[in-house]
Amino acid sequence: MSDKPHLDEEALAELRDVMEDEFEVLIQTYLADSRDRIRSLREALAAEDGDAFTKTAHSFKGSCINIGAPRLGVLCLEAEMAGKESRLDEAPALLDAIDAEFQQVTERLDDMMVR
Numbered sequence: 001m002s003d004k005p006h007l008d009e010e011a012l013a014e015l016r017d018v019m020e021d022e023f024e025v026l027i028q029t030y031l032a033d034s035r036d037r038i039r040s041l042r043e044a045l046a047a048e049d050g051d052a053f054t055k056t057a058h059s060f061k062g063s064c065i066n067i068g069a070p071r072l073g074v075l076c077l078e079a080e081m082a083g084k085e086s087r088l089d090e091a092p093a094l095l096d097a098i099d100a101e102f103q104q105v106t107e108r109l110d111d112m113m114v115r
Contacts (some may be wrong), residue, residue: 005071006069006072006105006108007068007105007108007112008068008069008070010068011067011068011107012067015067024113027109027113028065030109031109032062033063034064037056038095038098040052040056041053041057041079041091041098042094044056045095050064050083050086050088051083053079053083053091054083054084057080057083058080061073061076061080069105070100071104071105072098072105075094075101079091079094079095079098082094
């Protein structure tokens with residue numbers, strides 16, 4: 001997975017062109033939504049709710065891919081598959097990896113907003 005970048009600069013440049021003045025709003029919305037999804041993943045795991053875990057990971061994967069965060073999208077896919085295949089015992093390590101990657105994505109997006 002390390003071959004995937006934290007951010008797809010080309011995809012983000014296209015989004016910036018399309019969204020123009022609303023680009024920063026889009027990024028801030030994505031970051032807030034992502035924090036909520038990570039919290040929901042942790043709650044689903046604590047409740048041992050594989051279905052909720054799977055659905056949340058699936059939707060989080062889509063938003064990561066859409067915003068241009070491919071490495072985070074792959075981790076969400078792994079979490080989704082773990083939920084689908086009733087491998088929630090693997091979920092804590094996946095959530096830690098998702099958390100760490102989300103921090104990388106957040107830092108890079110914040111740097112991009114400053115430019």
